[in-house]
Amino acid sequence: MVTVGRRLLVPTTLLAAVACAALAYAAWSSAQQARTLERDARAVRTAISLAFALGDATHEEERWFLTLPRSPGGVQETRLDEAGARIAGLMREIEALPLPARVGDVWREYVEVRAAQDALGAEIRRAAPGGGPALERALERWGLMSFRSEALLKDVSGYYLRFLDRIVVELQARRARALWISAATVVVGLLAAAALSLLAARAVVRPLEDIARTAERIAETSLPAEVAGAERPDEIGTLSRAFNRMTGRLVSANARLTEIDRRKDEFLGMLSHELRNPLAPIRSALHLLSHPAASPAQGRRALQVIARQVDHLTRIVDDLLDVTRIARGKIELRRERIDLSEVIARTAEDYRDLLDDRRIALEVELSAGPLWADADPTRVAQVVGNLLSNAAKFTPPGGRVTVRAAAREGRAVIRVIDTGVGMPPELLGRIFEPFVQADRSLARSAGGLGLGLSLVKGIVELHGGAVEARSAGPGTGSELVIELPLAAGGAEPLLAPPAAPAGAAGPRRVLVVDDNVDAAETLAELLRHAGHEVAIAHDGPGALAAARAGAPDVVLCDIGLPGMSGYDVARALRRERGPGLLLVAISGYALPEDVHAAHEAGFDRHLAKPPRPDEVERAVASPPAGIRAGAGG
Template sequence: MLDATLYQSMFTRSPIGAIVLSASADPVILDVNEAFLRDVGQTREQLVGQVLFAVLPAPPEDPDDPYSNGVTALRNALARVLATGEPQSLTTQRYPIRSILADGREVFVERFWGVTNTPVFDADGSLRCIHHVSIEVSARKQAEEALLLSRRDALDAARRAEAERARLGAVLQAAPVGIVLADAGGKVIESNAAHDALWRRHCEPGAAPLDFSEWKGWWADGSARHGQALAASEWPLAAALRGEPSAHHLIEIETFGPSRARRIVVCSAAPIRGHDGQVDAAVVVLLDMTERLRAENALRDADRRKDEFLAMLAHELRNPLAPIMAASELLVHGAATPATVKQASSIIGRQARHLTGLVDDLLDVSRITRGLAVVDKSPLDLGTVVAEAVEQVQPLIASRGHSLALDVQAAPLTVHGDRKRLVQVVANLLNNAAKYTPPGGRIRLAAQAEAGRARLSVSDNGIGMTHELMARAFELFAQAERDADRAQGGLGIGLAVVRRLVELHGGQIAAASDGPGQGSCFTLTLPLAPGLAGAAGEHAPQSAAAGQALEVLVVDDNRDAVQMLGIMVQHFGHAVRTVHTAAEALAAAHDHPADVYLLDIGLPGMEGHELARRLRAGVAGAGAVLVAVTGYGGEEAHRTAVATGFDYHFVKPVKGGDLRLLLRDIAGTRGLGVQERRSAGGIRGRNLER
């Protein structure tokens, strides 16, 4: 049996900290070994004989910290030893140790312990004391927490990386440009939907390296190599995998799949380097430029055709102006013979009509491009439209020595349409055929019913059209490129007007040609109006009774214009007076009311709309016919004229034939009341603009 001295030596020098506590509720330190003193940084004199929790206090417990309960846990364990007489252990208990700094401040150093409290009994079985052993595990605890934190950080990092990868994947797939990633060996890591759609082929990740033996591309950068095929080593991806810096290349590619379409792309590639600077992967980006380049080419082509058109317009406007100016100078000098005067007047009239036609064409194009063109539909026979159109174009056809064959079915081809506009359409097609057919050519017009529609075609054996021109035959300015006979003049915009007018009638028009020198054929179809074959002539204007002259007052501040309009009206057999201001017009109307007032809108002092209101308000104009004669065209000007009391709306220059027919119709209804006259003579507010 070992003696007490040996036991004391073993206790004192044990490498594990230990103390002996009294067996009481508030234990006193009876003995302490050297290892414990080192652990807590105290001396024997400071501890022995002192209450445990007085000399080794812990900081106040934090209810939010699950480890901040060292004093409570140790008290409970000691209480259980006293109550049960059995050892009690505490695994990894946080119990900070108080330390006094050199400046006197008290601090608590966080420490973790593994504690065992063992009861010691006397020979008679009485509890003598408690052997308290504490092993500091602070380093192990910190390592465990660091490992746990590291694992938590690693898990968070993995989650963030996965979320970032998902975001990048979403961006990659949503990108409107083609993107493909390849590893250092050229194998595809990932490609997005835009890339697969562009090439029409799915790039399977991990497949064989891209050697581009199947991929076809040609340089499209306008350089000396333009049009040359790319070698496998020249593809931007291959260059990037070699470590070459990124660059942008314009390349024409051929897609996969049955269609093998050609696309022009901007292709750029860049190497992706690792920490050692070596190329680990590469990224390629492809931007499809096909539609943009086509649009740019189309804009340049349209701009070129516009410039050509403007040059041709200037030429066409100068052509009629030259003879007009020459003839007017001859008449002004007064040395011309009657025959010369008649010839000069004929030239001026003919060239003025030609000039008016050019302006009308431009106005039509303006209205059509702004969506302002309207048609006044009523039942009419397409045969009468053809007859009137042929009558208009016959002089041109005869002057060029063409033969015109007509094949129009005998039964009426009744359609809902605007007579004047449809005559314009057919006359334009005939005029086109006559102009683009060499002298002595053949022109054929056919019209018949077909599957509930009227089908009208105009064909010729003229210069024909290329396929490219046929595709743009109805576009503005496209006709300027046709190798036309410029001696016939014209702006080359008639077919654009024709197409829009046909569409406004619910119809369609198409052009066909077997090529240059093979002639052309234009075919239009219009919906038939069943059961209305006899309605075409129901609204024919009434003829004026012979000798029913009208009193007409012409108002215009332009003295030349009012003089010529007055001469024209007088030539039609009516009495005419002319004035130049609104005040003169009101005075003349008061002294001698007129049947018809031809009023300019842009009058000085009081414009024509106000003059019309005052005439309507007085006795002199209440039952008269008011006709606006103005340079302002379009539907807005027409609506304004109607709102201010005008019955009709003419756009300058006034055509003599239209004015003669209007005055004839008014004369034919002279004995009727105002409302009856308007019902018989036409719709009030009728727009007489072409």
């Protein structure tokens, strides 16, 4: 795989090569400058030394001539010879300098003149002791030679000065050239670095910027959005592919959330409809009951309407709670060995009146023998009832509903077949989801939240079974099939449940605690009507004060109270009164963990709001848990 490191290797190597080349050129240029400066310095040193030597020689000659009459020999001769030898050595170095050819000719002529002067000087030395005309002629010739040598030196000095000027000009030019070359090297290096940076940006930075811009679009909910570069074989390609997969998942999740939000809005609309529908007849019945001219028959019908609508509201709340419990895995099955055929037959008879009222025929076809299963009879009856209720909603008058049950390969197969509106193929896979219904216009007239079949699926799967929906299409009816595992070994004798201990035959002192004034008053009136003595409190501290003052036998207590919770009230009363006091929680908190929390706080029983009157009466008549445990021991 071509990685980002490999892609950056080429521009990085080029940048390093350019840097090394620049450094190498700088080193080479410095070495050249050093050699040139060394050569020029040597030339200048030679020229300066020659100038000093010439000056020394001339000075020695002048001294020699001045002292000639008095001391014709001696040290002066030696010094003169030393100066001449020094000049000769320097002239050899001068010949090695890069001077014009004319300079060499002048130096050679000067050397010849000096050689002649040396020879003449020897002659003068020999003639000096005798003096005379010969010495005079020699001295005259010496003067002419000195004049010629001085002229030659002046000529050489002119060339030498021009040579120094050329060296200075050349040094200045070389310095300017070195500066220009250095500046050009820096500019070229910067351009190369910029080009390499652009290459690196194209290779790495631009794809990352693309990913960043796409992420910003996603953050602004501009879906779908993908990034380019997924085809690259390096890490950028891997990142792009992973980013696109994440975007795809976000798109799918967003679509699911949109669908969930749409279904939530539909559910809220359905819930509003289903809650308002029973409230309207309840309000009308209450108005009728309060009317002075209402007859007893009208009053009885109004009470029946209220009872039916309250039951309907209770079923709606129970369905919602059951769906929540199943979704959270909080529902508990009370399994026992049951005959499914008997449960199905009994439930079908319970719903026969409903179907008859809608002029729908009901047929029940059961297996010849029993269908034994380890199941919760209440939940199985709820499953069959929901299937029948669903068939009744979507089957028009004159239709037929058939219930069949049979054994097949160790499983009980239960079918509910109707001649109703049917279902389109795309709905078959979703009909068991919450809030999904086939014909919404008919569903709204028949009522329902679309939770019944979802509860069927959840309860059946908790029993280890399966569900399936079948339909040939709209207008052809539907068939809902459930399968439940059968028990091995047939029927087993069940122990009869122990008879509940007889409660107190006479009236009891009851304390009702609820912050809802209407709830507390109506429950108190119900208990007074049953012959009990009732006191009321509306908060936790008031409940403790009333319990201490009245010494009740039973306390019916709400959980959500102001001042202190019902749990705190139960703990305090249990500490003060011990196990002899019957504590019953009556609360809208009715999930399994709520029931467990109530028992942990000291309550003997838990009733979910709204409790039925018979449930309240049985709870008041039952003994405390502590007394039952003592009797059993």
